[in-house]
Amino acid sequence: xxxTVIRIRNLHKRFGDLHVVxxxxxxxxxxxxxxxxxxxGSGKSTILRCLNFMEMPSEGTIELDGKLLxxxxxxxxxxAGRIYSEAELCALRTRVGMVFQQFNLFPHMTVLxxxxxxxxxxxxxxxxxxxxxxxxxxxxxxxxxxxxxxPGKLSGGQxxxxxxxxxxxxxxxxxxxxxxxxxxxxxxxxxxxxxxxALAEEGRTMLLVTHELGFAYHFADRVVFIADGVxxxxxxxxxxxxxxxxxxxQAFLARFTERAF
Amino acid sequence: MExxxxxxxxxxAFPVLLRGLLVTxxxxxxxxxxxxxxxxxxxxxxxxxRPWVNAPAIGYVEIFRNTPVLVQLIxxxxxxxxxxxxxxxxxxxxxxxxxxxxxxxxxxxxxxxIVSIARGQWEGAKAIGMTRAMxxxxxxxxxxxxxxxxxxxxxxxxLAKVTSLASLLxxxxxxxxxxxxxxxxxxxxxxxxxxxxxxxxxxxPGSYLSARLERRxxxxx
Ligand SMILES: Nc1ncnc2c1ncn2[C@@H]1O[C@H](COP(=O)(O)OP(=O)(O)OP(=O)(O)O)[C@@H](O)[C@H]1O
Ligand SMILES: [Mg+2]
Numbered sequence: 001x002x003x004t005v006i007r008i009r010n011l012h013k014r015f016g017d018l019h020v021v022x023x024x025x026x027x028x029x030x031x032x033x034x035x036x037x038x039x040x041g042s043g044k045s046t047i048l049r050c051l052n053f054m055e056m057p058s059e060g061t062i063e064l065d066g067k068l069l070x071x072x073x074x075x076x077x078x079x080a081g082r083i084y085s086e087a088e089l090c091a092l093r094t095r096v097g098m099v100f101q102q103f104n105l106f107p108h109m110t111v112l113x114x115x116x117x118x119x120x121x122x123x124x125x126x127x128x129x130x131x132x133x134x135x136x137x138x139x140x141x142x143x144x145x146x147x148x149x150x151p152g153k154l155s156g157g158q159x160x161x162x163x164x165x166x167x168x169x170x171x172x173x174x175x176x177x178x179x180x181x182x183x184x185x186x187x188x189x190x191x192x193x194x195x196x197x198a199l200a201e202e203g204r205t206m207l208l209v210t211h212e213l214g215f216a217y218h219f220a221d222r223v224v225f226i227a228d229g230v231x232x233x234x235x236x237x238x239x240x241x242x243x244x245x246x247x248x249x250q251a252f253l254a255r256f257t258e259r260a261f
Numbered sequence: 262m263e264x265x266x267x268x269x270x271x272x273x274a275f276p277v278l279l280r281g282l283l284v285t286x287x288x289x290x291x292x293x294x295x296x297x298x299x300x301x302x303x304x305x306x307x308x309x310x311r312p313w314v315n316a317p318a319i320g321y322v323e324i325f326r327n328t329p330v331l332v333q334l335i336x337x338x339x340x341x342x343x344x345x346x347x348x349x350x351x352x353x354x355x356x357x358x359x360x361x362x363x364x365x366x367x368x369x370x371x372x373x374x375i376v377s378i379a380r381g382q383w384e385g386a387k388a389i390g391m392t393r394a395m396x397x398x399x400x401x402x403x404x405x406x407x408x409x410x411x412x413x414x415x416x417x418x419x420l421a422k423v424t425s426l427a428s429l430l431x432x433x434x435x436x437x438x439x440x441x442x443x444x445x446x447x448x449x450x451x452x453x454x455x456x457x458x459x460x461x462x463x464x465x466p467g468s469y470l471s472a473r474l475e476r477r478x479x480x481x482x
Pocket of ligand 1: 018036
């Protein structure tokens, strides 16, 4: 449990003049479950998205399994920075999977095809092997009876479970969840959280951005509170959610009236 | 006004018209096929976030869409060789002009189709390690092809018609042959009527099929 999978150093992200992430350092150990919380607009999604390079970091380094990503070079504007090839990033993204708030399934493919797609195009798995692996993942998320359905015919909760199966099929070492239940009707949140919980039980390395503090409390080995693009407070779920030391964390938590932990 | 129609000249003229038709079809197929592929490439430039790729692509599209085709063809026949330092055959000049013109319109059709797909699908594909090219081929294009089909068919029909402008560069396509034959036989009305009929026979099946296809696709959605 001591092996570091991801090490982020001095991560910055700017969108034009907007400085969103302002120097984040974070280490993720193998099998660790981290919940990232914070106010809207504080930069939680951006930090998560930099981890699998959905957004390109403006500054800073990311190590995966002890290997520094990218190569030294001149970035846009001639400043020294790291440059990343598309091939490297695509390979990296199969190792760091991501589940989005909006599912982002392919509407013209069936559930099974959605999950098979990455195996076939990216991993170049044979059709038969891809089908059986995809079926396996879909069984795990409880959708064996929906293999041939199109995403448009599914509930939000079912779509999100397909998206989780699609990410799992690539056998990632790390899974990133960006508010996976925020766009769901309240009665569908439970089924998705149960799937995420089951993955946690398997000992997977996961980072979860969430506003479901009750779930975060039970899910996380470690909670990271983000404010203004920096890690403002971090510690165990108990430390951060029950006994926050810093005022700003306390103020943030005070806004959640019904605490489920 | 008395005019005695005499279609017997057509018997003599028909073989020449058919040869012209062949050239028309060649011009049409060539300009459409290359125009489509080139248009796809230009549309990629059009949607690129990089200004030095994006700006020339916009310029290209706008120039071809905002000047008359006839002027473009004439320009490629008379002016372009001077820029190039080498004479172009009338057919080459016409084919070039029509191809580039078609590519500009097709680029806009492709662009419209591609941007109609929600950004989230690019993200979904990216997150499982798909490259941009894979995403385009497997996720984006399969969804938009259907939507773009009517626009491409219209483009094809339009192109079939404007190939007739090549006659003004003395490309020996059917319109040019028609005009030559008219002055040979002094029977322009008969000959041009037949030319019009040939165009109709050439183009109508395409319009008909596309209208049917469009109805079928609309019914399915
Ligand atoms: N692609 C982008 N271009 C410009 N600004 C962006 C972009 N993505 C995010 N931002 C800005 O960066 C800031 C942080 O956004 P981010 O999505 O990371 O916040 P968040 O903590 O995830 O918020 P939320 O809880 O609402 O999801 C916001 O001000 C947002 O408007
Ligand atoms: Mg967010």
